[in-house]
Amino acid sequence: MKVLVPVKRVVDYNVKVRVKSDGTGVDIANVKMSMNPFDEIAVEEAVRLREKGVVTEVIAVSCGVTQCTETLRTAMAIGADRAILVETNAELQPLAVAKLLKALAEKEGPHLFIMGKQAIDDDSNQTGQMLAALLDWPQATFASKVEMTGDTVNVTREVDGGLETLALQLPAVVTTDLRLNEPRYVTLPNIMKAKKKPLDEKTPADYGVDVTPRLSVAKTTEPEARKAGVIVKTVDELVAKLKEAGAI
Amino acid sequence: MAVLLLAEVTDGALSMDATAKAVSAAAKLGDVTVLCAGAKAADAAKEAATIAGVSKVLCAEDALYGHRLAEPTAALIVSLAGSYSHIVAPATTDAKNILPRVAALLDVMVLSDVTAVVDADTFERPIYAGNAIQTVKSSDAKKVITFRTSTFDAAATGGSASVENIGAADNPGLSAWVEDKTATSDRPELTSAGIVVSGGRGVGSKDDFAIIEALADKLGAAVGASRAAVDSGYAPNDWQVGQTGKVVAPNLYVAVGISGAIQHLAGMKDSKVIVAINKDEEAPIFQVADFGLVADLFSAVPELTGKL
Numbered sequence A: 001m002k003v004l005v006p007v008k009r010v011v012d013y014n015v016k017v018r019v020k021s022d023g024t025g026v027d028i029a030n031v032k033m034s035m036n037p038f039d040e041i042a043v044e045e046a047v048r049l050r051e052k053g054v055v056t057e058v059i060a061v062s063c064g065v066t067q068c069t070e071t072l073r074t075a076m077a078i079g080a081d082r083a084i085l086v087e088t089n090a091e092l093q094p095l096a097v098a099k100l101l102k103a104l105a106e107k108e109g110p111h112l113f114i115m116g117k118q119a120i121d122d123d124s125n126q127t128g129q130m131l132a133a134l135l136d137w138p139q140a141t142f143a144s145k146v147e148m149t150g151d152t153v154n155v156t157r158e159v160d161g162g163l164e165t166l167a168l169q170l171p172a173v174v175t176t177d178l179r180l181n182e183p184r185y186v187t188l189p190n191i192m193k194a195k196k197k198p199l200d201e202k203t204p205a206d207y208g209v210d211v212t213p214r215l216s217v218a219k220t221t222e223p224e225a226r227k228a229g230v231i232v233k234t235v236d237e238l239v240a241k242l243k244e245a246g247a248i
Numbered sequence B: 001m002a003v004l005l006l007a008e009v010t011d012g013a014l015s016m017d018a019t020a021k022a023v024s025a026a027a028k029l030g031d032v033t034v035l036c037a038g039a040k041a042a043d044a045a046k047e048a049a050t051i052a053g054v055s056k057v058l059c060a061e062d063a064l065y066g067h068r069l070a071e072p073t074a075a076l077i078v079s080l081a082g083s084y085s086h087i088v089a090p091a092t093t094d095a096k097n098i099l100p101r102v103a104a105l106l107d108v109m110v111l112s113d114v115t116a117v118v119d120a121d122t123f124e125r126p127i128y129a130g131n132a133i134q135t136v137k138s139s140d141a142k143k144v145i146t147f148r149t150s151t152f153d154a155a156a157t158g159g160s161a162s163v164e165n166i167g168a169a170d171n172p173g174l175s176a177w178v179e180d181k182t183a184t185s186d187r188p189e190l191t192s193a194g195i196v197v198s199g200g201r202g203v204g205s206k207d208d209f210a211i212i213e214a215l216a217d218k219l220g221a222a223v224g225a226s227r228a229a230v231d232s233g234y235a236p237n238d239w240q241v242g243q244t245g246k247v248v249a250p251n252l253y254v255a256v257g258i259s260g261a262i263q264h265l266a267g268m269k270d271s272k273v274i275v276a277i278n279k280d281e282e283a284p285i286f287q288v289a290d291f292g293l294v295a296d297l298f299s300a301v302p303e304l305t306g307k308l
């Protein structure tokens, strides 16, 4: 059983991005880049399934600039067996990524996609659902537990009201939430090993996919800033201030 | 222009707050038709018909929609999509699950978590945990949108739209519901509460979260939590406030033992009044707090509860 894990290269979650003064976007020059945290959780889950013997091969996929190879090497250091880079300098939006992943699925024949619920740069939360739709596969988003049993996968999902468990027929798409697992630290020997694992390079044209963006950005602005308030010394003072402000 | 709005219906009950907020956002785009889908949906449809600005309600009552599985619900929406220029919903986990599936079937993008409508093609939405706001213009034939409810006021009631019953669409039969684990509570719902009291890692244990809950109950507030508190098992997942949890904007938000990471701020920084209680005066939460109290939460919070 094969699992494909799409991983996105994004600005590291510790970086507070700045909006460019001319409003054309955010400044990501010389900013630390990392694997999208939800995708790290996805790689970890796929690797655990392989370690349990449920899955035979874990393939990491990234679509984007040539530096995405670093992200793919990280995925292989966590334990992915091989990787595919779909290289392009074009801006990729979720629908285009979903189409590329669909084309890849048709080539590779995976039984399962495990991917992030949300990329922390565009905060779109769409690619997995779109991929499932394009493939006509079932989907389970926001997973906090994944159990494979024969040709079905049971997934517990984090939803607004609590938790929901679904049973999906394979092949299927699962997107990860924060509680699914805690990704392992990558060790130096595994980083060295990852350098020798196979990494295929493709382009969107190889899959005949049109990646033209559907959304154009008119401008990017800073959110309204909050002004710093006051520090109160005692609980009594806090209560008085809250009453004064009409907050209680 | 005509808008199809997927109402938030859970176990037959309409979430009035989320739905009415989405209606007020959608009304800027054209005539709003609300779709209520569920195993039971008639009561929800009747209630949705009272939201001002709704011109029609479609009621799809069928066992197929009982748990609002993404595959059949998306198929239903796609079967109706022909007549509408915009397909929208409040940005709940339910809609975030379903609408991208609809969009891909229609070969269009989703505009997620929209915070402002500029015109029929142009919308504002936050990116990078709300550290930047993008104005995006869609070139797609149909627009699929989820609205961030915390930034829109709920439409009033008093309307009397007609309700039309519609049949079920195809059953793709790809997935099945197994079980729900939901806790019922007498507290207000987190995303619509006027006051929210949230606890973080500083609370230290599940048992001690009772301190947070006692303050919340004294204030008639909903209870929230940071990711760290949820990860540590102090609070359930549906209490998480933040970039990847719930987004709230109550009149009063009280953050207790929460450091104020950007991912947490993303979910609460539009609150009207923010109070922070933290023993570390350097904690970033104080940079967004209107009133900060540098204190040990184990003494300050019970004292506050007692004095209210």
Ligand SMILES: Cc1cc2nc3c(=O)[nH]c(=O)nc-3n(C[C@H](O)[C@H](O)[C@H](O)COP(=O)(O)OP(=O)(O)OC[C@H]3O[C@@H](n4cnc5c(N)ncnc54)[C@H](O)[C@@H]3O)c2cc1C
Pocket: A013, A037, A038, A120, B199, B200, B201, B202, B203, B225, B226, B227, B228, B229, B240, B241, B242, B243, B244, B245, B246, B256, B257, B258, B259, B260, B261, B262, B263, B264, B267, B277, B278, B279, B280, B283, B295, B296, B297, B298
């Ligand atoms: C992909 C991703 C998504 C994320 N999404 C979210 C999200 O949606 N929501 C979210 O909240 N976080 C999210 N996070 C996590 C976020 O980065 C922080 O790790 C988290 O918010 C920290 O939670 P905390 O403030 O409770 O814990 P900490 O940062 O550990 O802070 C605890 C605070 O408690 C204070 N404290 C300790 N003891 C006491 C005491 N006795 N009295 C008073 N104060 C005390 C400390 O001074 C400290 O400031 C996300 C992270 C990632 C990578």
Ligand SMILES: Nc1ncnc2c1ncn2[C@@H]1O[C@H](COP(=O)(O)O)[C@@H](O)[C@H]1O
Pocket: A006, A007, A008, A009, A036, A038, A039, A061, A062, A063, A064, A092, A094, A097, A115, A116, A117, A118, A119, A120, A122, A123, A124, A125, A126, A127, A128
């Ligand atoms: N360019 C990309 N390359 C590989 N995977 C991606 C890419 N963009 C999105 N994804 C996957 O889709 C998930 C959701 O992204 P999004 O829909 O953009 O929030 C991510 O967590 C990744 O798993």
